[in-house]
Amino acid sequence: MDEPSSAVHAIIHILKSTWSLDWTRPLSYMTAGLTLPLRLAFIPLSYVLAVLAVLLAPAGHILAYLGSWVAAMAALLVSLEPLYTFFSVAAFIGIVAGLLMAVVSAILTSHFNMQDEHDDASRRLQQQQRQQQMQREALSHEKQMYLQQQYLRREPHGLEPDWHWGDPSQPQSRIRRASGLQAEIILEEDDSDE
Numbered sequence: 001m002d003e004p005s006s007a008v009h010a011i012i013h014i015l016k017s018t019w020s021l022d023w024t025r026p027l028s029y030m031t032a033g034l035t036l037p038l039r040l041a042f043i044p045l046s047y048v049l050a051v052l053a054v055l056l057a058p059a060g061h062i063l064a065y066l067g068s069w070v071a072a073m074a075a076l077l078v079s080l081e082p083l084y085t086f087f088s089v090a091a092f093i094g095i096v097a098g099l100l101m102a103v104v105s106a107i108l109t110s111h112f113n114m115q116d117e118h119d120d121a122s123r124r125l126q127q128q129q130r131q132q133q134m135q136r137e138a139l140s141h142e143k144q145m146y147l148q149q150q151y152l153r154r155e156p157h158g159l160e161p162d163w164h165w166g167d168p169s170q171p172q173s174r175i176r177r178a179s180g181l182q183a184e185i186i187l188e189e190d191d192s193d194e
Contacts, residue, residue: 109115
């Protein structure tokens with residue numbers, strides 16, 4: 001029983017004979033036949049792609065140039081990593097120190113009773129507001145008196161009536177000050193050169 005069976009021997013003989021045949025030529029013919037339509041379609045397509053590459057070359061160069069700027073900016077930001085790490089740590093330390101100072105200040109002011117009197121502050125604020133209101137009223141009264149003295153006086157010289165051409169029903173009792181050369185007398189002198 002050392003010999004293999006005849007069925008196994010036959011299968012091995014078929015496989016060896018199949019393996020010994022030259023399969024490269026039929027496989028190459030079959031591959032060439034299957035790829036022929038693709039090769040025929042690729043020839044005009046390659047010409048179209050070459051023309052498009054020539055036409056779009058300026059856009060490609062511009063995009064490459066812009067891409068180089070983007071890459072340079074990214075490289076700059078990467079090179080600044082220690083700097084913004086330092087600033088972020090400094091900001092964190094500043095925030096923690098500020099909060100700590102606020103807590104310590106609140107504790108100390110409550111421990112030593114150093115709170116402000118709210119009544120005094122509100123009284124001072126009300127007094128300031130009253131003083132400002134009185135100053136505004138005095139200034140408004142002064143302005144009104146000045147305007148009355150300047151524009152509502154009825155003096156014969158230097159004043160002329162304010163004409164209201166558009167509305168004849170309005171009384172012409174308002175008087176305005178004549179301005180510029182209208183209020184001055186112009187004296188002409190004889191010229192001695194003539």
